[in-house]
Amino acid sequence: MYYIGVDLGGTGIKIGVVDEKGTIIEKDSCPTRVKDGYKEIVKDMSQVINSLKAKLNISDDEIHSIGIGSPGAIDDKNGVVIFSGNLEFDYVPLAEEMKKYFDKPVYVGNDANCAALGEYFALNDDSIEDFVAVTLGTGVGGGIIMNKKIFTGFNGMAGEIGHMGLVMNGEPCTCGKRGCWEAYASATAIIRETEKAAREYPDSYVAKLVEENGGKGSGKTAFIAQRAGDKIGDMVVKNYVQAVAEGIINIVNAIQPQVVVIGGGVSKEGEGLINPVREYVEEYSFGPSTVKKAELRLATLGNDAGIIGAAFLGK
Structure with missing residues (x-):
């Protein structure tokens, strides 16, 4: 049997056919036509799915179910997107609409939760029951697996770990509040601090790298400077690592998961990021x-996590 996974984003939709082992057999994508409304978006999804089926010569009988990962608050029991700012969705019956095209079970979950589920299945370890995935990207996303199932809370919005309060009245966050963990631990945050350090220490190697990049920092700039022995780069990285660790320590103390996986663009720094975070967690968690204590690992699936997790909503 095969599972269809749909990773629905604000600008693009990624769709894959996934086998029982969690391997993507084939995948394709299409733009998200937000302004045309959800019915046209689902129609586009159905066309991509049919194209994949034809390419693989798969019949409807060979498809177990369809899973859709969507940004926003989700009523997973009824397959409804309660709200999604990115998609301009307000109580959209996504599962019901998809069933107009396919006579199959359709499941809908939050996209970050789906990515977490994908990483959880990738562990391939049945002894792990409680698990958290953290994504350090433009924002800080995450998903919580408890007793081997996605934990959504009573209103479908659990897992918004990026919006844990870290510093009261601190840096502004995209959610409109201040002091969220995301404002300190995202790629956006380390870029902000890198550019700030470049302005304050114009003779540093960080400043040189920023200047060479047209006055812009990246999620890698401070790490590159640190590896080159630059004290200012080292300062930026250490402050950032501490901010990442503070949030993970809170997660570990509250949930006590067996494993925490860190993904997203900043996680590509590998051991240079995760090793000092591990040290903080070992020292400061309760x-x-x-x-x-919880084991920290790097995510392994990259951009495929959302497709695989969405596909396995029906597993």
């Missing part, structure tokens, strides 16, 4: 050193 409990004596004799008690086993």
Whole structure:
């Protein structure tokens, strides 16, 4: 049997055919026509799915189910997107609409939760029941798996870990509040701090790298400077790592997951990021050193996590 996974984004839709082992057999994409409304968006999805079926010579009988990962608050029991600013959705019956095209079970979940589910299945370890995925990208996303199932909370909005309050009245966040973890631990945050350091320390290597990049920093700039022995780059990275660790320590203390996976663009720094975060978690998370703490790992699926997780909503 095959599972169809749909990763619905604000600008593009990625769709894949996934086998029982979690391997994407084939995938394709199309633009998200937000202004044309949800019915046209679902129609586009159905056309891509039919194209994939034809390419693979798969019949409807070979498809187990269709899963859709969407940004926003989700009523997963009824397959409804309660609200999504990116998609301009307001109580959209996504599952019901998709069933007009396919006589198959259709499941809808939050996109970050789907990515977490994909990473969870990638662990391929049945002994792990409680798990958290953290994505360090433009914002900070995440998903929580408890007792091997996505934890959504009573209103479908659990897992918005990027909006944990870290600093009261701190840096402004995209959500309209101030001091959210996202405002300190996202790629956007380290870029902001890198550019600020370049202005304050114009003779630093960080400043040189920023200047060479047209006055713009990136999520990698401070790490590159740190590896080159630049003290200012080292300062920016250490402050950033501490901010990442503070949020993860809060997650670990509140949930005590067996594994925390870190993904997103900044995670490409690999051990240079995760090792110092591990040290903070070991030292500052609750409990004596004799008690086993959450294991931190790097995400493995990249941009495919959302497709695989959405596909396995029906598994």
